Amino acid sequence: MKPYTLLLYAMWLFLLCVGGPGRAQAQEDDVRARTSDALAEARRAYRYFVAGQGDSLYVLLTPEMQAALTPEALGGMYAQLEAQFGPLQSEGDWQQVESQGLNVCFRDMTFQRYALRFQAAIDAEGRIAGLFVKPAPRPSSAPVASFDPEKMVEIDTVVVCGRYRLPATLTLPRLADAGWVPCVVLVHGSGPMDRDETIGPNKPFRDLAWLLAERGIATLRYDKRTYVYGEDYVPAGREAGYDAEVVDDALAAIALAQSGLPAVEPGSVYLLGHSLGGMLAPRIALRAAKPLAGVILLAAPARSLEDLLLEQVPYLNSLAPSAEGRRQEAELKRQVANVKQLGTPAFCDTIPLPLGLPRSYWADALACRPVEDAARLECPLLVLQGERDYQVTMQDFGLWRMGLLRHRNAFFKSYPRLNHLMQEGTGKATPDEYLQPAPVPAYVADDLARFVRTGRL
Numbered sequence: 001m002k003p004y005t006l007l008l009y010a011m012w013l014f015l016l017c018v019g020g021p022g023r024a025q026a027q028e029d030d031v032r033a034r035t036s037d038a039l040a041e042a043r044r045a046y047r048y049f050v051a052g053q054g055d056s057l058y059v060l061l062t063p064e065m066q067a068a069l070t071p072e073a074l075g076g077m078y079a080q081l082e083a084q085f086g087p088l089q090s091e092g093d094w095q096q097v098e099s100q101g102l103n104v105c106f107r108d109m110t111f112q113r114y115a116l117r118f119q120a121a122i123d124a125e126g127r128i129a130g131l132f133v134k135p136a137p138r139p140s141s142a143p144v145a146s147f148d149p150e151k152m153v154e155i156d157t158v159v160v161c162g163r164y165r166l167p168a169t170l171t172l173p174r175l176a177d178a179g180w181v182p183c184v185v186l187v188h189g190s191g192p193m194d195r196d197e198t199i200g201p202n203k204p205f206r207d208l209a210w211l212l213a214e215r216g217i218a219t220l221r222y223d224k225r226t227y228v229y230g231e232d233y234v235p236a237g238r239e240a241g242y243d244a245e246v247v248d249d250a251l252a253a254i255a256l257a258q259s260g261l262p263a264v265e266p267g268s269v270y271l272l273g274h275s276l277g278g279m280l281a282p283r284i285a286l287r288a289a290k291p292l293a294g295v296i297l298l299a300a301p302a303r304s305l306e307d308l309l310l311e312q313v314p315y316l317n318s319l320a321p322s323a324e325g326r327r328q329e330a331e332l333k334r335q336v337a338n339v340k341q342l343g344t345p346a347f348c349d350t351i352p353l354p355l356g357l358p359r360s361y362w363a364d365a366l367a368c369r370p371v372e373d374a375a376r377l378e379c380p381l382l383v384l385q386g387e388r389d390y391q392v393t394m395q396d397f398g399l400w401r402m403g404l405l406r407h408r409n410a411f412f413k414s415y416p417r418l419n420h421l422m423q424e425g426t427g428k429a430t431p432d433e434y435l436q437p438a439p440v441p442a443y444v445a446d447d448l449a450r451f452v453r454t455g456r457l
Contacts, residue, residue: 038122039096042105045120045128050078050088062127064324077133086112097200097435102129104435108136119432137436142424144439145207150174152213157261159222161252162235168222168253169195171209172263175216180265182293182452183218183257184208187250187284189275192227197274200435204274204421211445217452218264220257225249240357241364242280250277250284258290270452272296275392275420282373294380294455296448299392299420302399305365306336308391309354315390319430342366371403380409380455384447386418388429411457413447 041060048057054075058066082088092108106119114135121130147154151174159166173181186205188197196203209219225233226245234244250271257269270293273281278300285295301308313332317325335354339362341347353362374381381404385397397414404410415422419429423438450457 037126038103039094039105041122041126041128042096042103042120043094045131046107046118049074049118052076052078060128061131062123062129065128065131068324081111081116081133085114085116095201095435104130106435110136132432134432137425137433142439142441145210145442147210148214152210155262157220157256159220159249159253159256161225161249164225164229164233164235164249166222166225166228166249167195168220168256169209170261170264171213171219171221173213173216173218180268181216181218181263182268182270183220183261183264184212184270184272184296184448184452185250185253185257186219186221187246187253187271187273187277187281188224189277190245192230193224194227195221195223197221199421201437202421202423202434202439204440207440208272208445208448211440211442212449212452215445215449217449218261220253220261222249222253239360241361242276242283242368243364246277246280247284247287250280251287251289254284254288254292255290266290268293268452270294270296272298272448273300274298275300279368279370282370282377283368285377285379286373292379294382294451295374295377296451297374297381297383297400298422299385299389300370300383300396300400301392302371302396302403304368306339306354306362310336311393312391316431339366371399374400374410375403375407377407378409380451381407381411382448382451382457383410383412384444385412385414386420386422386429387414387416388418388425388427389420390429391420409455411451413457415444418444 045057045060048060052075054071054073057074058069058071061069088109088111090110094105094107096103096105103122104119105122106117109116109118117132117134117136119130119132119134120128123129153172153174155170155172157168157170159168175181186208188205196206205221209221212219234240238244254269254271257264258266271281271285273279273284273296275298278297279302281295281297281300285292309332313329317329332354335351338348338351339354342359342363353359383397383400383404385392385394387394394414397412401412417424417426418441419425419433421434421438422440422444423433423436424441425433425438447457
């Protein structure tokens with residue numbers, strides 16, 4: 001068996017980065033309280049795995065995992081690995097990240113002929129919901145972005161939108177001391193995200209802020225409302241939707257950058273939206289009180305949320321096929337088909353809504369027309385896309401290009417080696433890459449800086 005076709009020994013519970021805007025916050029708080037227990041459970045599972053104690057490992061699994069595996073299969077895994085790759089030579093340190101209510105614990109194992117990673121995902125009840133042995137990721141070759149106090153300075157500020165106060169960071173190049181500089185406002189993807197857009201050990205917004213500061217450009221980044229306020233992100237008298245989750249706060253951040261930040265040129269404020277933030281960037285720009293100097297769409301969906309789900313879930317299930325995965329996929333198709341009937345007599349109130357999001361959220365998602373909104377903009381547009389992205393694919397990139405054919409100031413670029421987080425790699429991306437430290441490459445910042453300076457690529 002070749003290394004790149006290594007058997008997936010168990011089902012890995014993949015959760016989409018397009019999860020609900022507020023409900024994950026309580027789950028994350030609960031997971032934090034169990035992190036030490038989760039790591040202890042992963043260590044115990046690893047000891048049983050290496051010792052070939054399949055019976056002991058089996059009882060640690062969730063019922064869904066137990067239905068897919070046998071104690072005999074679990075007990076023989078390690079011996080198969082040594083037979084294929086040679087004796088185990090070294091073991092890496094344990095690492096742990098939190099992802100959508102799960103504690104993901106892993107360590108690398110270097111055998112004589114190959115390096116593998118043992119990974120266990122622990123749920124809120126302390127059970128193993130995912131177990132993987134797979135090739136260990138190769139370290140990223142991109143230089144790590146670093147804060148250089150001789151080139152940049154960071155100032156704490158706050159984005160205020162009604163009763164919501166969102167801690168924020170203004171990153172300024174040192175040359176701002178001598179004059180005004182352009183500023184890019186960074187708008188996150190979906191889910192509760194901090195100002196750095198932290199996912200596992202990666203902080204793409206922080207990377208971009210520091211890289212752009214080195215190139216003489218300021219940035220404003222802020223904690224997302226769903227990160228700070230959780231389920232309380234919807235104002236009284238309003239309904240859940242894209243505006244409450246993303247748009248309103250982005251407009252407040254733009255207004256702050258255009259009128260209230262030191263050294264920022266008010267007429268040279270740009271908007272950069274990543275993922276969901278990119279899809280909504282045209283809506284945000286159209287509603288801004290003052291014109292923006294330009295809009296940047298980074299891995300931005302051109303299609304609606306429910307269509308993305310129908311593409312993502314089968315791909316994720318294909319990485320570790322299981323009967324439960326097929327059942328979930330069929331149920332999702334049923335739910336999405338029903339969502340598309342919202343506002344018609346054919347809609348069924350008894351069918352659950354996808355991702356547990358409320359009806360108002362799905363109504364907003366169905367009504368969103370990002371490409372049509374972008375076509376109405378008069379400012380320069382830049383669309384950037386990683387070709388390895390499985391969450392937002394080259395199909396979306398093609399739709400942006402087709403929809404903006406007549407927009408003379410629209411520019412497009414795709415990167416063959418980048419995924420959804422702008423991480424370098426080879427082959428189609430998988431969620432595991434998000435757990436591997438890999439900074440945003442400097443050439444992405446070079447393209448952004450060129451666009452900000454010239455209005456084109």
